[in-house]
Amino acid sequence: MDSMQTQTSHKGAHTPLYVSVADRLARMIDQQTFLPGDRVPSIRNLSRQLKVSINTVKEAYALLEDRRLLEARPQSGYYVCNRLPDIPADPEIAPSDISPTGVSIGEMVEMIMRNSGEPGLVQFGCAIPNPDLLPIAKIGRMLANEARLRPVDHVSYTMPPGCKRLRTEIAKRLLDCGCTVKARDIVTTTGCSEAVFLALQAICRPGDTVAVESPVYFNFLQLIQTLGLRALEIPATQREGMSLEALRYALDHNRVKAVLCITNFSNPLGACMPEERKRELVNLLESRDIPLIEDDIHGDLGFDNERPLAAKAYDQTGNVILCSSFSKTVAPGYRVGWIVPGRFQPEIERLKMVVNLAAAAPTQLALAEFLANGGYDHHLRHIRRVYAQKVAEMSEAIGRHFPAGTRVTRPQGGFCLWVEMPDEVDALRLYARALKHKITLAPGPVFSATGKFRNCIRLNAAFWTDRLEGTLKTLGGLAKEMVGS
Ligand SMILES: Cc1ncc(COP(=O)(O)O)c(C=O)c1O
Numbered sequence: 001m002d003s004m005q006t007q008t009s010h011k012g013a014h015t016p017l018y019v020s021v022a023d024r025l026a027r028m029i030d031q032q033t034f035l036p037g038d039r040v041p042s043i044r045n046l047s048r049q050l051k052v053s054i055n056t057v058k059e060a061y062a063l064l065e066d067r068r069l070l071e072a073r074p075q076s077g078y079y080v081c082n083r084l085p086d087i088p089a090d091p092e093i094a095p096s097d098i099s100p101t102g103v104s105i106g107e108m109v110e111m112i113m114r115n116s117g118e119p120g121l122v123q124f125g126c127a128i129p130n131p132d133l134l135p136i137a138k139i140g141r142m143l144a145n146e147a148r149l150r151p152v153d154h155v156s157y158t159m160p161p162g163c164k165r166l167r168t169e170i171a172k173r174l175l176d177c178g179c180t181v182k183a184r185d186i187v188t189t190t191g192c193s194e195a196v197f198l199a200l201q202a203i204c205r206p207g208d209t210v211a212v213e214s215p216v217y218f219n220f221l222q223l224i225q226t227l228g229l230r231a232l233e234i235p236a237t238q239r240e241g242m243s244l245e246a247l248r249y250a251l252d253h254n255r256v257k258a259v260l261c262i263t264n265f266s267n268p269l270g271a272c273m274p275e276e277r278k279r280e281l282v283n284l285l286e287s288r289d290i291p292l293i294e295d296d297i298h299g300d301l302g303f304d305n306e307r308p309l310a311a312k313a314y315d316q317t318g319n320v321i322l323c324s325s326f327s328k329t330v331a332p333g334y335r336v337g338w339i340v341p342g343r344f345q346p347e348i349e350r351l352k353m354v355v356n357l358a359a360a361a362p363t364q365l366a367l368a369e370f371l372a373n374g375g376y377d378h379h380l381r382h383i384r385r386v387y388a389q390k391v392a393e394m395s396e397a398i399g400r401h402f403p404a405g406t407r408v409t410r411p412q413g414g415f416c417l418w419v420e421m422p423d424e425v426d427a428l429r430l431y432a433r434a435l436k437h438k439i440t441l442a443p444g445p446v447f448s449a450t451g452k453f454r455n456c457i458r459l460n461a462a463f464w465t466d467r468l469e470g471t472l473k474t475l476g477g478l479a480k481e482m483v484g485s
Contacts, residue, residue, distance in 0.1 A: 017052060018059035025060065029069055029080055038080045040070065081396070100209040100230040100254060108428075108446050109218045115440040122471050123463050125440030127267055127416050129328050130462040133383045138374055139331055143366040154362050160349040162188025162338075163364035169371035170338050177299060178313025179322065181340055187348055188338050188359045192297045195323035195339035197223050198355070199293040200258065202321075202347040204229050208257035211250060213242045215418070215447035215456070217267040217295075220260055224449075231449040232256060238409045238418075241266055241273035244280055251288060258291050264308045265298035268418045268447055268458040270411025272302070278311040282320060291344070292320045300329055300380055302413035303388035318342030326367055328414070329380065334363035387415045390464040397469055398459075401476030403483040415462040421455045425482045430457065433478045439471055 015023075028034050041049065043057045050057070061078055064070040070078045116126035147154045161167060167183035174181055189195040204210060206228030212220055214233035224231050232250055236242045242261050250256065261281070263273045273281070285292045296310045312322040321344060325337030336359065341348040352358075370376060395408045395417055402421060409418040421427075427443035434441055442460075444453025 018056045021060035022063040034080045036080050040078050100232045122439045124459045125442050142369045146365040157358045158361045159358050160187050160352040166364045166368035169368050176307050178309035186338050190359050191335045191337040192323050192325035195337050198348050198351050199321045201351050202344045203258045203291050211256050211259045218446045238269050238271050241271035260293045262295045263311045265413035268416050270409050279314045282311050282314040286319050294322050296324045298414040336363050336367045391461045394461040394464040397472050401473045403480045417459045417461050419457050422483050423455050425455050425479045427457050437474050
């Protein structure tokens, strides 16, 4: 390795030196100069080779550990992690394939959802958070206290836009997403699902076309189906999310009423759209007067310290409708979500009232108190760290037990893993066989209106512990049987 002359790198003069060192080593790992399992130079040696300080190398190695490229082995040194190959960054986009379709994926999805409530099953299927990582005792106490302190509010309707205290707390938190909004710009909902449902209802009429990522979170397909809409699947990559090139092509050739997109740590790919791409997406849709419905439910679950912005941060005109909830971080059963409806606010408030009058008051009050005084940031720091570890460990275990040629995503947030197996593996058959072993999973075809992803599955890493290694081995074994390996 040659010496490191300057502090600049391809990223420019402001890149800290340790990041340049880390990037340089990451490139060597990418180019397979260092292979999985290889020992990389000791801190002292690399410091000598690159003529940088010991501390710089230490920080670079820590960063590479965060990126799951290196692992420290006590008394032995740093080693390249045993990873599976990534899902490739560039999808094979054949624009001529992009055309709207009617949707019908109902039964399989309902089965997967019902599975999530069965205590005897290993929960690799639904993207539910691990209850051990929810602040159950604290939020429960706050719920009881709020009932005692505000008995009348607690049992009253909180007509749209919903509980003022909660909206004020959400408005404060939205600053982290780059959004400067007032409490009055927010409407509380019954979870994020209702927020997306209201947004689609406000914009679309039966027969309209909605552009979604592909693979797409299956509940979006169900909402689209229920409203009599058509889905236009736009290829997405792990690195960038929805392909804006494919979207542009699709918009040129189709009449699209809305775009529905998970911008941060998408489900199932775990993709986080880079900031520049978010801005481009917002501008593209603004210029064509097509609303963007943004689902940011995983935005608080990034493994980096810095929270990614919402696309809404780039919205100047109210064309972006931001939807989210506390279902992944605090309490899915409380059903507390919200929507920032932009220019659709009057219609969304009207629909919310028509559909169910108001979101539940007790859980809104408890969430407001939790956000104000419950240590939400501290809680997030903890669960982000734990989920990062679970995601890394489970993806390594997949590498040990799944058929040769299997590839897995490497998300930087959330807890979903998208696993692409050899072509011979049929995910629907694997689902049925796994269920006999009391294992659930989400088969690839439910993430598409057109039955794509037959050899893919989504696995939930939220419950991962070493004790599940045997279960994963069983699942990998079932997949191997289909390959004949
Ligand atoms: C991307 C995404 N949006 C929405 C939801 C549902 O959110 P809620 O439970 O708040 O309705 C989920 C749950 O899995 C999800 O993954």
